[in-house]
Ligand code: SF4
Ligand code: SF4
Ligand code: FES
């Protein structure tokens with residue numbers, strides 16, 4: 001008896017296709033090798049079913065959206081009919097009519113799905129008139145540019161931000177003709193909760209959301225004879241940049257990439273994997289220190305700037321759990337600015353550090369005030385993988401034909417541990433490779449720790465290390481991070497170490513990477529990085545002799561004073577929104593005591609509403625309206641000491657109604 | 672002595688928001704009735720109060736804003752003391768309601784997309800059919816319906832209010 005008898009099938013364009021647990025017809029059609037156009041479908045997100053491009057004709061049922069129809073055995077489906085073509089054309093023309101069709105100057109050109117579909121449908125003329133007035137382009141974010149005139153309202157960005165990142169920084173607003181995707185209250189993206197991950201731009205089919213570009217600034221520095229320009233490249237870039245030059249995903253183009261960077265005019269080409277090795281050593285020691293001396297655990301990793309901003313906004317009380325290690329990007333930047341001026345005999349102001357990252361949040365990170373001292377930033381410009389590819393194209397280099405070159409020493413030297421950083425689970429594995437040798441004193445023979453590898457967005461693993469067992473949490477996607485962080489907050493988490501990366505699959509899935517609709521891409525890139533590690537001589541950060549030398553010559557002790565100055569940082573409570581206070585009286589006056597009660601998320605949870613209510617009652621009962629001005633305020637960025645109340649500018653932490661009242665009474669007496 | 676109704680009033684309104692939230696059990700699913708109740712207090716939905724509601728219900732401010740702007744019933748901007756509504760339903764449109772709108776807006780110096788006067792005295796809006804087509808064209812001033820209005824009569828309605836406010 002043949003096993004196929006039990007297989008359920010349906011027919012697509014005359015082909016018999018087996019049904020294998022696919023969630024909808026669209027998945028099945030694509031599996032059958034037919035690429036139906038879509039705008040509002042993304043395999044990681046919920047189904048919206050609004051764009052009406054994925055239409056198919058089902059015998060006996062008529063035309064339906066493939067993305068929202070479950071497969072049923074026996075269905076007879078056609079993907080191309082005269083009617084479907086006509087409907088699709090009208091849909092695309094309607095979108096085009098209200099789209100700013102400036103393709104030649106669009107950041108998404110060549111990767112835009114609208115452009116692609118219009119070309120494939122052979123649309124030569126748009127028969128409809130625009131009904132929209134142009135809206136201003138939002139350039140407030142350090143990481144992204146939002147051009148509402150190119151939005152097709154597919155909502156992919158909205159769903160990613162809320163379903164995967166658990167944030168909801170942007171959402172649909174208004175309706176009908178006025179419908180738009182906007183940050184809260186129509187404010188600018190840079191003012192709100194957005195943590196700069198850029199994943200909304202990665203899923204946006206058009207140029208409505210794109211990574212902010214810094215190419216011009218970098219060319220300018222390269223062409224300025226007074227400047228020495230050095231560059232560092234993150235691990236995830238090398239296995240993805242080839243995609244933009246026709247190479248398969250996951251193929252390491254390290255040699256060609258370094259050659260290209262030298263041809264572009266960079267004076268030194270360094271590897272962020274070098275400082276990733278440094279991060280491993282600093283972070284592993286911080287971790288083991290906490291573990292053995294009873295410090296704050298679990299330790300959260302801190303190399304993802306999207307996660308760091310997220311934690312600052314939503315988990316202020318967990319900031320002491322974040323590793324104080326800077327990210328590898330900032331460590332390398334700090335080292336360059338500290339060491340290179342002397343070594344190269346130049347002034348600090350003439351040294352420009354550029355980094356090439358798979359990430360849009362790194363652009364934001366480089367501009368954090370913690371990383372800019374006396375007007376000099378550790379990292380001056382951050383380019384994405386996409387931007388580097390564009391510069392290579394502009395320079396007319398035939399990328400794949402370049403003779404491979406190698407990174408400059410010493411900061412171009414790394415071990416495999418510093419390379420796998422780009423994969424979700426990579427930081428954990430790198431730290432474990434170090435910790436296990438340090439704890440047991442024995443050589444780790446097989447460095448591969450398969451248990452921490454995987455695709456799931458939330459993984460819990462237990463790893464025996466000598467006498468002890470370490471419990472690790474590995475997450476990607478901030479909604480998953482929220483799940484674990486909530487547990488830690490409630491004291492219900494016995495993990496030792498939690499690795500967090502905002503992007504799907506880790507940095508390899510960053511929003512600065514080449515845009516792709518291939519669902520296997522993440523797997524291939526992940527494998528690409530593990531393969532690079534496998535083919536290397538050294539796999540453990542402690543084996544990086546240039547790092548050892550760096551400690552001897554410059555940094556001193558691991559975790560010591562110098563290391564702290566250059567390699568560690570601190571975090572601060574951050575308000576979710578820039579907003580105004582709510583006036584609850586008839587306004588401030590010079591002779592009034594000014595009271596502000598924080599009603600930000602954290603203080604709210606800790607009962608600030610009760611304080612506010614109480615004070616308002618008091619003012620009314622005692623008829624103090626002329627003497628006391630009360631306001632509800634949004635986050636003093638003191639959340640870990642909340643509830644916070646300020647009385648005439650001085651803040652009361654852990655405030656109670658009584659404490660607030662007595663402070664007010666004191667002020668009234670003084671006046 | 673200074674009068675202090677405003678001070679009392681703002682504080683009371685905000686305390687009312689607490690009560691509204693409590694009454695609805697801080698349930699995100701009850702966002703629409705909550706917004707409705709808040710609008711009854713404030714006559715519009717102030718941004719800051721919406722942020723507070725978002726915090727209290729633990730939903731993103733962008734989502735609250737999205738819902739608040741979806742229903743045309745909700746107003747995000749404060750409205751004037753007097754509300755003038757012009758019907759632009761089919762019947763009224765056919766009977767030339769637009770020239771009335773233009774005349775009133777001109778008298779009140781409302782330009783472009785503005786619907787509320789700078790002194791917060793008037794908000795002028797159009798609505799789709801007030802169900803009084805027999806009286807077309809119709810103008811509603813503070814819930815009082817005026818039928819068969821001409822542009823001149825419309826302007827006069829507004830001027831009467833201005834005169835009353837100034838006396
Ligand atoms: S960058 Fe990330 S956090 Fe910001 S709006 Fe886009 S998806 Fe949301
Ligand atoms: S910004 Fe992009 S992803 Fe978001 S709704 Fe508009 S077109 Fe879709
Ligand atoms: S992809 Fe199916 S309706 Fe948009």
Ligand code: FES
Pocket residue numbers: 573575598599600601602603604634635636637638639640642643644
């Ligand atoms: S919520 Fe940040 S200080 Fe109150």
